[in-house]
Amino acid sequence: MAARAGPAGARTAGEAEGAAADGLAVAAEGADADGLAGADGLALDGDSFVVALNVQDKLARVGQDGSVDIIASGGPLDFPASVVLDDGAIYATAAAFVTAQTPGDSPAPALVDLH
Numbered sequence: 001m002a003a004r005a006g007p008a009g010a011r012t013a014g015e016a017e018g019a020a021a022d023g024l025a026v027a028a029e030g031a032d033a034d035g036l037a038g039a040d041g042l043a044l045d046g047d048s049f050v051v052a053l054n055v056q057d058k059l060a061r062v063g064q065d066g067s068v069d070i071i072a073s074g075g076p077l078d079f080p081a082s083v084v085l086d087d088g089a090i091y092a093t094a095a096a097f098v099t100a101q102t103p104g105d106s107p108a109p110a111l112v113d114l115h
Contacts, residue, residue, distance in 0.1 A: 034070045036060065041082035041093075052080035053094055059083065059092060059114070077113045090114040 038055030048063045050071065058073040059080060072090070079097040083090065092114060096107035 035112065036062070040080070044087045045085050050083050050085065050090060052083050054079045054081055054095070054097070072114050074098040076108075076110060078108065078110075080112070088115075 028076070036051065036053060038053045040052045040054045042049050045061070048061050051060050051062060053060055056073070057077045057079065057100040059071050059077065061069045061071050063069075072092075076092040076094055077092060078099055080092040081095045081097075082093040084092075092112045094110045094112050096109045099105040100107035101111075
């Protein structure tokens with residue numbers, strides 16, 4: 001099996017630390033990993049990013065400091081998978097993956113406009 005590159009192309013923790021010392025981007029420390037369960041698509045928004053949390057039916061904003069704020073949840077967000085930001089608007093796909101596999105549910109895949 002081939003080795004997979006990590007942050008900034010580093011292959012080991014030591015190489016990642018060296019990359020950080022050189023000013024290269026590495027994974028943000030302090031992010032609430034439990035709060036990001038099911039993280040899927042994401043979109044850069046200035047100095048933060050918006051991420052689709054598919055198993056939670058939520059969208060979250062993750063700040064540079066690792067803070068996680070829920071910006072949308074429930075409703076039409078049925079297993080959100082992809083996120084696009086356009087001129088202040090947030091669009092997310094609702095894949096309806098879980099409801100499609102649940103007998104008796106009516107899945108409704110959609111493109112959700114979250115102005």
